Amino acid sequence: MNYQKSAQELLSIMISSEQNGDSIQPYVSELVRGELAVLIFLLDGHNGASANDISRKFQINTSRVAAILNSLCKKGYAVRQKHPADRRKIRVYATESGREFALLRRDEVLGHICCFLKKLGEEDAKEHIRIMRKIMNILN
Numbered sequence: 001m002n003y004q005k006s007a008q009e010l011l012s013i014m015i016s017s018e019q020n021g022d023s024i025q026p027y028v029s030e031l032v033r034g035e036l037a038v039l040i041f042l043l044d045g046h047n048g049a050s051a052n053d054i055s056r057k058f059q060i061n062t063s064r065v066a067a068i069l070n071s072l073c074k075k076g077y078a079v080r081q082k083h084p085a086d087r088r089k090i091r092v093y094a095t096e097s098g099r100e101f102a103l104l105r106r107d108e109v110l111g112h113i114c115c116f117l118k119k120l121g122e123e124d125a126k127e128h129i130r131i132m133r134k135i136m137n138i139l140n
Contacts, residue, residue, distance in 0.1 A: 039102035
């Protein structure tokens, strides 16, 4: 196999997909970066996290976390509260409207991925998942 030629072909396909807006990657990126990712993190067992917890989880600086939290609070999706035992510490909680928004967006993303897998067909969808899992194992 000519890996150089295959790499060029794969890169060309990936670039074309991004340029045409045919990629599912933007949907996935929304779940792992930015406001939606923070909301989902809070909802998935980390409600009451600190800004430092969020910074470590997403490997972003605290000023970026502050900007995300300011935006979420402004939209009513999260609230900051002082820690009951140590009033100097601030905890972040998702609000009910934040929970509804995050779950709706997560369902929309799952819907896009589901449509993509259906278009592949059962056999190719299973193969795609198998290959993606293998890629993740190689990268980790």
